[in-house]
Amino acid sequence: MTLCKYRPRRTYDAQFIFEQNDVKGLLKKLREAVARMGEDGVLSTSYYVGALLAFEVMFETAESEGNVDMWTDFMVLFERELERLGED
Numbered sequence: 001m002t003l004c005k006y007r008p009r010r011t012y013d014a015q016f017i018f019e020q021n022d023v024k025g026l027l028k029k030l031r032e033a034v035a036r037m038g039e040d041g042v043l044s045t046s047y048y049v050g051a052l053l054a055f056e057v058m059f060e061t062a063e064s065e066g067n068v069d070m071w072t073d074f075m076v077l078f079e080r081e082l083e084r085l086g087e088d
Contacts, residue, residue, distance in 0.1 A: 002019070002022070003023075026055065027055060027056065027059070031052060034048050053085070057078050061077055
């Protein structure tokens with residue numbers, strides 16, 4: 001399976017399409033990498049945490065709400081999640 005497909009502009013804007021099983025696999029592997037890297041004290045762990053957080057916000061919101069309507073909505077959701085993490 002292909003993780004991400006690009007569909008050029010037709011009647012509507014061009015689209016990126018992610019397959020659900022591939023997204024679940026990506027999130028699983030990112031979570032495993034974050035855990036392993038954190039345990040090993042790898043300096044670049046925070047980059048992987050950021051990637052994981054961004055993908056989780058995007059895909060989990062789309063799954064529960066039906067979509068992430070605009071990039072501005074994503075930024076609000078992402079910043080909210082960062083604040084929540086900062087409180088923990």
